[in-house]
Amino acid sequence: MFLPVSKKDMEERGWQQADFVLVTGDAYVDHPSFGTAIISRLLERFGYKVAVLAQPDWRSVKDFTRFGKPRLGFLINSGNVDSMVNHFSVFKHRRKTDHYSPGGKAGLRPDRAVIVYSNKAREAYKDTPIIIGGLEASLRRLGHYDYWDDKVRRSILLDAKADILIYGMGERAVIQIAEALDSGLEAKDVGWIGGTCVKGSLKDADDQTIVLPSFEEIQSSKRRYGDSFALQYRNNDAIAGKQMMEPYGDDLCVVQNIPQPPLEREELDQIYELPYEGEAHPMYEKEGGVPALKEVRFSLTSSRGCFGGCSFCALTYHQGRALRSRSIDSLLKEAESMTRSKDFKGYIHDVGGPTANFRYPACKKQLEAGVCKEKDCLYPKPCPQMNVDHSEYRRLLKELRSLPGVKKVFIRSGIRYDYVMADKDESFLWELCRHHISGTLKVAPEHISPQVLKYMRKPGKEIFQAFTSRYKTINKELGKKQYLIPYLISSHPGSRLEDAIELALFLKENHFIPDQVQDFYPTPGTLSTCMYYTEQDPFTGEAVYVAKDLKDKKMQRALIHFHKPENRRLVKLALEKAKRKDLIPVLLEQNKSKKGRKR
Incomplete structure (x- = not known):
């Protein structure tokens, strides 16, 4: 059963009030490739009532009052993609389609969706906590260069007038926030949770806190902007990182707490085994569904994080460099479920993550000391400490292609070929060519x-x-x-x-x-x-x-x-x-x- 998308849905469940209203810029797709589905189903598992407000009309406050006032707060994201990337090409031409909207129709979410939605939610219920998250909020958590305005903008936490910002993969943080609010704490007092940014004061800094260059400095000096970025890059790890503060004016600052540790294998399995429908909400059928689902409906997410360290990839900042993967049993269970779908034609379209052929943390040292601050795992050449091993991934692929009803298992996430070449055992490359390419x-x-x-x-x-x-x-x-x-x-x-x-x-x-x-x-x-x-x-x-x-x-x-x-x-x-x-x-x-x- 899908989560409520209307007051009528709530009434049919016997709800008088939702605990959270989750606002998203995407159409509502209850599939674990969509962050909205994961967060809402996880909160549901912990006993919270979540209503989903997908692609609301942001031109008025009406949609934001659809479910009434949420008991604990609004959870707001722009969708799976930054709304400005979603709307504009690199040459700043407005795109004519939106794959995350019903029928691929463009124009169903605003530019800078997190800010717009948050301000409308505040207008609807002035004293209700607003928690923002997802990719758009995560990558804009501190002062940042904005390509579309061609200027340095301040933290989205401030422009959205939100209470808490969740950065990175937010499962642990959102449950901890929910429990804190449910205990009676006010949002302004929930300031200690890992993987979050909150408003604070420099007076609260201790000797372990890194005080970043102020917003005024990074706005006026490119050198100071670079200094700030380098500090953020080196402290984006749950073990090796430190709390950071970015000052704004005389006393206000944005506090970035230390990242949450990555979910371990058992926790990831539990996340992906929540009771998803695996479909877009039926209300989109008349428009032909949601195009983005077609790419991932019969794909498997096998891992999170990436120690590849490519400079241009936002996942280094969002998911982090500490890799974790799901168990083979969990992936087989999900694949078996796929084969029972009437629309499944025998083809698993992908088995991967940010990098398909990563299955383990880069090295054992990372598990105790965190990722290296001054070194990359694969650049300029593979680190001698790196664990290079495709054996478990090969076993996973072999078991998947042996399942009844599976004709072919493809790998489309992207193969890190330098990692392949670092492996003295060529078995994976042979199996890749023999079984997993079309x-x-x-x-x-x-x-x-x-x-x-x-x-x-x-x-x-x-x-x-x-x-x-x-x-x-x-x-x-x-x-x-x-x-x-x-x-x-x-x-x-x-x-x-x-x-x-x-x-x-x-x-x-x-x-x-x-x-x-x-x-x-x-x-x-x-x-x-x-x-x-x-x-x-x-x-x-x-x-x-x-x-x-x-x-x-x-x-x-x-x-x-x-x-x-x-x-x-x-x-x-x-x-x-x-x-x-x-x-x-x-x-x-x-x-x-x-x-x-x-x-």
Whole structure:
């Protein structure tokens, strides 16, 4: 049974009042790939009554009074995606569709949804606690550069006029907050919970508290902005991190408590075994359902966290680098449930997480001392302390594909190929090629220029080339015609026109025609966004070239798709600007390789 979405639903359950009203910018989908489903079902398990207010009309207060005043508070998120990313392309063009809305219809949530929803909830019931969370709140928990306004904005906790902000994966924090409010405490007094940000005073700082540069400093100085980011990056761990305070004016500050520890395997299993319907709410059937569900309905989330450490990935800041995974038994149980669905055709579309082939914490040391503050696990090369082991993941995949009713198990989350190459046992790569690819494997070298890869914190091109060679050889021995599709990012901080040309030549030489290219998108919370805004490396202070001119960005993107006739003019201009006219006949001669494949 879905949770109540109307007063009538509440009455049918015999509820006089909801404990929480959960407001979300997504359509209501009761599937564990949606944060709203997880939080609401978890609260339900602990005995709390939760009503779901999905995509309310924010132009008036009426929808926010639909269920009456909640007993304990409003829980507010923008949905699975930051509302500004959801609404705008990297070139700031408004998108025409929204995959998280019924029928893919755009315009059903406001820009800066968390702020708008929170202010409407406050207007509806002035004294009701407001707790904000989800990706949009998490990545904007402290002062941050906002690409769409092109300025440094203050913590979303303040702009939303909320009482508490939950950052990261919020299961533990939301239950602790619920219990504190249920005990009779006022929201303003719930200030100690891990994984939260609250309003406070510098007078409360102790000798273990890190006082960050003030908002006024980071707004006026890019160097101080970088200093603040470096401190936040190094303290984003439940074991190694410390409480931080960001001052605003004379006395007000935003307090970021130490992160919550990651959920352990048994806890993750319990989260994913809650009684989800696995569907979008039936009220969306007439619009054709919710497109985003189609991508994940028959997929399995096997892990959380990522020790890959890519500079451009927000998950480092949101989920953290401490990886945890679900048990094989729990995943098999969920898969068996899928096979009983009338719509299941025999194909499990994905088994993964932020990185599909990570199953364990990076090393044993992390479990006692936390993640390293000054070192990455895989960059510039794999740490000798890192645990490289695909055996459990192989066993999981084997048991999944052996289930009655399962024809094929795919891996689409993304394979970390440098981790594959660090494994002396090639069994996983052989099984990947033999069983888990449908013609093409998507991997993410992102670039091949050493200068750019340094700022991306990605492995050198030689690792990608070694992986490509082994992949080709293994498929040949298996008698399979399977190809690679590389994901690439153009105009990342550090990428000059010369680097884009180097990438184009590499693609030409290796007969790659990439299917998808993402122009670098500066989203809150990432190291790359900090470099984009400050044009500095926050850890070293060295200057970083950033392509901000629109024409320069378009030339870099065109060079990656040099084979497209519509890009000929821009490619020619780029080569002329870089004083490489000699390459015009090389890159602009007709490319006859098959789209998206490597010969």
